[in-house]
Amino acid sequence: MPSLELFCFAAGLLLILSVAASKLSTRFGVPGLLIFLLIGMLAGSEGIGGIYFDNYQLAKTIGDIALMFILFNGGMETQWRTIQPVLGVGLVLSTLGVALTTLILGTFAWAVLGSFSSFDFGLDGISWLEGLLLGAIVSSTDAAAVFSILKSDRSGLKGHLKPLLELESGSNDPMAVLLTDTLVKVLAASDPSSTGLMTIMVTLLLRLGVATLVGYGIGLLMSWTTNRFSFDTKELYPVLTVGRVLLIYGIATLLQGNGFLAIYVAGVVLGNQRYPFKEEIASFMEGNAWIMQISMFLVLGLLVFPSQLLGVAPVAIAIALFLMFIARPLSVFIGLALARYSWQEKTFVSWVGLRGAVPIILAIAPISAGLDDSRVIFNLVFFIVLISVSVQGLTLTSSARWLKLTNDV
Template identity: 50%
Template sequence: MASTSADLFLFGSSVLLLLSILLNRVSQRFGIPALLFFLALGMLAGSDGPGGIYFDDARLAQGLGVMALAFILFSGGLDTEWTRVRPVFWPGMVLATLGVVLTSLLVGLFASLVLGFPPLLGFLLGAIPSSTDAAAVFSILRAQGVRLRERLKALLELESGMNDPMAVLLTVGFIALLQGGARPGDLVWMGLKQLGLGLALGYALGRVIAWAWDRFGFQYRGLRLLLSFALVLFTYGFTAVLGGSGFVAVYVAGLVVGNASLKHKDELLLFHDGVAWIMQVVMFLVLGLLVFPSQLPGVALQGTLVALFLMFVARPLAVALCLLPFRRSWSWREILLVGWVGLRGAVPIVLATYPLLAGVPEAHTLFNLVFFIVLFSVAIQGPTLGLAARWLGLEKEAEDADS
C-alpha cells in the first residue's frame, strides 16, 4: 500500500525531532547555542532549503509559539527556588519592566535617527527584541562549564521569567499606535492591568494546580499529569481572556507550585521539563520554517547595525540605569556581565509575527530583521558568555561549585 501524506508527515516530523535531539547533544559538547541548530534545521527543511517544505502560516506559528512559551515559562517557574530569587526580587523586577522599556526606546531611537525608520515603526522594531532568554543563556553556560554565582543566576532567572510580558505589551501597544487605535496613556493602564491580573491569577491558579496534584489519586498518574498540562493552558488562557498577562500568570503559577510541598513532586518536575523541551524544539523548528533565508541578505546590514547597538549600547546602558539605585549591592563587574548576558531567543521571533497578522506596513521586513538580530545575537554573544564570566571573575568558588 502506498504511503499517505499523513505517513510522510509523521515520518518527516520524527526525523526533524530526532535530528534536533542529536544536535542538542552536539551543542552541549562543543558549547554552541542549541537555538542556532534548531533554527538552522527549520530553515534547511523549509522551502528555500533542501527539505522543500513550504510554510508561510504566521497565525499557526504564532499560536504554537505562544503555547510553547506558556509551558516553557511554567517549567522555568517550577525550577526557580523562591528563597534564591527573593533577595534579588526588586532589581529583577526593575530589569524586567523598566529595563525592557529603556532597551526598546533606545533601539527605537537608533532605528529612527540612524536607519531612517518612521518613529513608531522604529519603536516597534525596538520593542520586539527587547526581552532576554535565560534558557539559552544557562544552556550555553552549562555547555561551557561555567557556573555563575548564585545571586547573579537568580537575577537573570527572575528577569527573563518576567520580562517577556513587557515586550509583548510594548509590541501590541506600538502596533495599536501605528494603526491609530490607542493613545500613549492607554499603554500605562494596559501594563498595570496585565501585570496585576497576571500576578494575582497566577498565584491563585498556582495554588489550584498544587491542590489538584495532591488531590488526585496515584492510581491515575497519567490523568493527573494530563490535568497539570490542561491547567497550565487554562491559567494562560483564562488570564489572557480577562485582559491580564498569561505569560506572567504561568510563570508565577510555576513558581507557586515549584515551591509548594507536594507528594511526588519529582514526577511533576520531570514531566514538565520534558514538555518544555519538546515545546522548545517544535517552536524553533516552526519559526525556522517560517523564515525564507533568501530574504535575509537584504536586511543583513541594517540587522547587523541594530544587533550591535542592542548588544553594546542599549542593553548595557539600560542595565546600568536600572541597577543604579542598587549600586551598593552590585559591583561594576556584575553590572557589566548582566549587561552582556542579554541573549535573544524565540520570544522576539514569535512577537515578530504580530505585525504580520496585524497588517503593519513593512511587517515582512521587520520579521526578517528580528530573525537576523536573534541569529546574530546568539552567534556572537553565545560563545563569549563563558569567557566574559571568567574574565570578570564571577564564577562560583570551587568549594561552592561542588556543594
C-alpha cells in the same frame, strides 16, 4: 497539504536530528536554540529539505503554546529562596529595562535607517513609532535561551546572578508583548495620536497585576488540590498539570492579564510547594519543555527565507551591535544603578541579553495586522536574533570566567 505519512516522517526526522545535533551544544558550547533554528532553515523551502512553510499565524500559535510550557517549567525549577533576594531588581529589569531598551533602540533605528536608503533592503526609512515597534519586538531577553544556556553551564555563577537572570528572562515578556501589541494597534489606527501614554501605563499595570494574582492564586490551588485529591494512576498527575497550564493562560488572558507571566508565577508557586509525585511531574514537564523548545525553533527556522535575510544584513548588523553594546547595557546600568552589584556583574547581566524565539514570534504581529513593511521588519528581527544568539550565546561562559564571576575561578 502533505499526507500524514509525509508529515510524520518529516517531523520525526527533524526532531531526531535536533536531539542528535544538541550534542554540539554540550561539546562545543554552541547554543542549542541556534542549532534548532539552523536545522529548520536547512529543512525549509530554500534548504535541502525543500519544505515550504509560510503560515505566520500557525507559527505564532505553535510558538505561544511552546512558550507556555517552557515558562512553566522554568518557574517550577526556580526556588523562591533564591529569587527572593533579587525580586526587586529583577522586576525593575523586566519592566523599566524593557521600556528603556525599546526607547533607546527604537530611536536609534528611526535615526539611522535613513542612512541605509542606498541599500536595496525594501525599507526607505521608518517613522519614530515604527522604530519603537522594532525596539519593543526585540526588547526582552528570551527565557528559553537563557534557561537552556545557564542550565548547560556546569561551572555555576557566583552570588545571585543566576536567579536574577532567570527571573528577568521569565518575567520580562509581558512588557515586550504589551508594548508590541499597543504600538501595532496605534500604527494600525487611522489616528495614531489617539492612544495616550497614561492609557498605555494603566493597561500595563492592569495586565501585570491580573497576571500575578491569577498565577499566584491558581498556583496555590494546584498544590492544594493535588494534596487533597488522589488518583489511582500516578501517570494522570502530569496530564492534570498540562491541563492546568492551559487553563491558567486562558483565565489570565480572558481577564485582560498576561498569560505568560501568570504561567511563570504559577510555576514558581507550585515548584516551591510539597505535593505527591512532585519529582515525576517535574521530570515530565522538563521533557515536555524540551519538545516544545525544539519544535518552536524548528518551525520558526522553517518560516524564514534565507535569501531575504541577505538584503537586510547591513541594517540588521548595525541594530544588533547597537542593541548588544549600547541599548542593553544602558538599560541594565540604569536599572541597577541603586543596586549593590559590581561593574563586573552589571556588565555580565548586560551581556546575557540573548534574543530568541519571543522576538521572532512578536515580529509576526505586524504581519497579522497588515502593517506596511512588516515582512522586512520580520526579516530584520530574525537576523538580529541570529546575531545575538551566535555572538552572545557562544561567549556567555567565557565572558563570565573573564569577569571572574564563576565558581571555578
